[in-house]
Amino acid sequence: MECSVTNGFGDSLDAPSAGEMLEFLKALPPDDAEHGAAWLTDASGNSLEFEVAGNLAFTSASGTRHLCRVSVERVVELWSLLASGDHAALEREPWQPGPRPPLSPDERRAHELRFAEFGRTQDRNFYDRLGVEDPSSPCRQPGCARGRVAQSTLCRVHHYENVLGKPCTFRD
Ligand SMILES: [Zn+2]
Structure with a gap:
């Protein structure tokens, strides 16, 4: 495990x-x-x-x-x-x-500060693990100009929001 x-x-x-x-x-x-x-x-x-x-x-x-x-x-x-x-x-x-x-x-x-920081680190790690976007293959989200990541039909931002069910604060 x-x-x-x-x-x-x-x-x-x-x-x-x-x-x-x-x-x-x-x-x-x-x-x-x-x-x-x-x-x-x-x-x-x-x-x-x-x-x-x-x-x-x-x-x-x-x-x-x-x-x-x-x-x-x-x-x-x-x-x-x-x-x-x-x-x-x-x-x-x-x-x-x-x-x-x-x-x-x-x-x-x-205690609250610690867990807020921990959550941010976990979210950032998740975002980083999505990898680079392919600019030649657009994200499926209507109106989105970003490329999709390898494991998804969405860009990093939209895949993140789709999986975690909350707004993505990362834009890089
Ligand atoms: Zn997108």
Whole structure:
């Protein structure tokens, strides 16, 4: 199963080994609430987000739950379960309902910023992966002067909007 880890600085690593996960976690700045977090996501969009203060939040189709005071070694174990698709073992953990203990306003702001940045990076990566447009083969969208990309009858902008269902802010 394809998975990747990302931290609050936007660094990410695809299909990390347990050793790489541990290094990734140990590199987090302990006193930086804005960037001191890292999360593993799988191909289905399930995620396990660790914050340096020790909270681990598990987000899946059934919502978000958390564990408090988790060590980085334990995070590696749980990340590995998610990476291998062993949801049954993950579900046996004593998850507490709700996203985590209440956030202070500063923590909440940092959390929202981090996810907004993460979303932008993901969107940009998606856009980049569409590849170059072929100017000799016009985009099918009426009125569009761009060329289509290799895997689509649309240009990058219109293919992006078609797949992601939201306006594309990239124009290059
Ligand atoms: Zn187009």
